[in-house]
Amino acid sequence: xxxxxxxxxxxxxxxxxxxxxxxxxxxxxxxxxxxxxxxxxxxxxxxxxxxxxxxxxxxxxxxxxxxxxxxxxxxxxxxxxxxxxxxxxxxxxxxxxxxxxxxxxxxxxxxxxxxxxxxxxxxxxxxxxxxxxxxxxxxxxxxxxxxxxxxxxxxxxxxxxxxxxxxxxxxxxxxxxxxxxxxxxxxxxxxxxxxxxxxxxxxxxxxxxxxxxxxxxxxxxxxxxxxxxxxxxxxxxxxxxxxxxxxxxxxxxxxxxxxxxxxxxxxxxxxxxxxxxxxxxxxxxxxxxxxxxxxxxxxxxxxxxxxxxxxxxxxx
Ligand SMILES: NC(=O)c1ccc[n+]([C@@H]2O[C@H](COP(=O)([O-])OP(=O)(O)OC[C@H]3O[C@@H](n4cnc5c(N)ncnc54)[C@H](OP(=O)(O)O)[C@@H]3O)[C@@H](O)[C@H]2O)c1
Numbered sequence: 001x002x003x004x005x006x007x008x009x010x011x012x013x014x015x016x017x018x019x020x021x022x023x024x025x026x027x028x029x030x031x032x033x034x035x036x037x038x039x040x041x042x043x044x045x046x047x048x049x050x051x052x053x054x055x056x057x058x059x060x061x062x063x064x065x066x067x068x069x070x071x072x073x074x075x076x077x078x079x080x081x082x083x084x085x086x087x088x089x090x091x092x093x094x095x096x097x098x099x100x101x102x103x104x105x106x107x108x109x110x111x112x113x114x115x116x117x118x119x120x121x122x123x124x125x126x127x128x129x130x131x132x133x134x135x136x137x138x139x140x141x142x143x144x145x146x147x148x149x150x151x152x153x154x155x156x157x158x159x160x161x162x163x164x165x166x167x168x169x170x171x172x173x174x175x176x177x178x179x180x181x182x183x184x185x186x187x188x189x190x191x192x193x194x195x196x197x198x199x200x201x202x203x204x205x206x207x208x209x210x211x212x213x214x215x216x217x218x219x220x221x222x223x224x225x226x227x228x229x230x231x232x233x234x235x236x237x238x239x240x241x242x243x244x245x246x247x248x249x250x251x252x253x254x255x256x257x258x259x260x261x262x263x264x265x266x267x268x269x270x271x272x273x274x275x276x277x278x279x280x281x282x283x284x285x286x287x288x289x290x291x292x293x294x295x296x297x298x299x300x301x302x303x304x305x306x307x308x309x310x311x312x313x314x315x316x
Contacts, residue, residue, distance in 0.1 A: 003074040004029055010132035012078035013042050013147045017055045018176035027059030043146030045135060047266045052146055068095035075099045080283045081107035093117050100165040104128050106194040108237055108290040111187045124161035124169055127190040137271050151179055158183035188238040192245060195230035198287045199223045200254055201277045206311045209274035211258055221251035225304035233295040281315055
């Protein structure tokens with residue numbers, strides 16, 4: 001079996017390594033600027049300490065014509081939501097006719113966007129259950145640099161879509177040592193989770209990525225109010241009940257969650273959050289914008305979402 005992973009960042013490298021461990025032929029579709037680094041081979045570390053493990057013997061591709069020259073069983077989109085925009089994706093997907101496309105993006109409208117390019121019977125939706133990042137993070141010493149990865153307990157990656165295609169994805173990841181399971185609707189599960197997580201993260205960014213400043217001020221209340229609005233929008237958009245999540249999206253719960261998760265994670269969680277969500281800050285802003293627009297068009301309350309988005313630092 002052959003998988004093409006689009007994007008050889010933290011997520012692409014982790015899933016690619018596990019697919020290879022399951023016996024798959026793996027290749028990465030990378031921007032030309034990353035070709036040199038990718039040719040030298042990747043290095044993987046556990047979440048803390050650990051010995052470097054090399055990841056090599058994968059293919060590297062930079063153009064749709066090279067994609068079209070080979071046959072692919074799966075194409076994994078391991079890029080952020082905003083990266084799906086632009087003209088590059090349609091020719092790439094057209095060059096892999098017949099391949100299952102595995103999407104991992106958390107944006108409200110991402111699946112709809114992809115369904116314009118891929119028939120439903122070839123589209124698998126995924127919810128990432130790993131925490132991975134480029135190491136060393138600032139202030140850390142690590143040689144050679146690589147990717148650190150943590151599998152949070154009870155949090156397998158979840159996939160939904162055509163049953164045979166989902167079985168192939170889940171089966172390969174499990175054989176390769178990556179926790180994974182089928183989900184009734186990973187898009188919906190991911191949309192509700194992202195409504196809480198991304199508002200929480202936006203609140204942390206507003207507090208300058210400083211956990212103490214976040215807990216001291218009213219950022220948790222502001223973020224939780226936005227999360228409740230985002231949950232209402234995401235629930236309506238996906239025809240899903242957000243269940244108990246609106247009750248849990250409260251300032252006190254956000255303070256507690258930050259404290260508990262920081263204590264439980266076997267690495268510096270606040271540093272990871274500032275690094276990762278600093279990197280994908282455009283994605284957070286795009287998510288807030290999408291909830292705001294969809295909420296407005298459905299006559300829902302969006303004032304807290306608007307305030308949170310307005311409080312985020314300008315990235316330009
Ligand atoms: N890392 C995690 O623990 C984690 C956990 C849950 C969810 N996620 C989500 O997974 C997605 C990817 O995260 P990540 O941490 O892997 O990000 P990342 O390390 O930045 O990797 C993404 C890679 O894809 C590349 N890329 C973007 N557009 C491309 C294109 N057209 N062709 C080829 N490569 C392209 C990026 O290049 P540039 O650097 O030039 O942009 C980057 O190298 C994000 O949506 C993130 O929120 C990540």
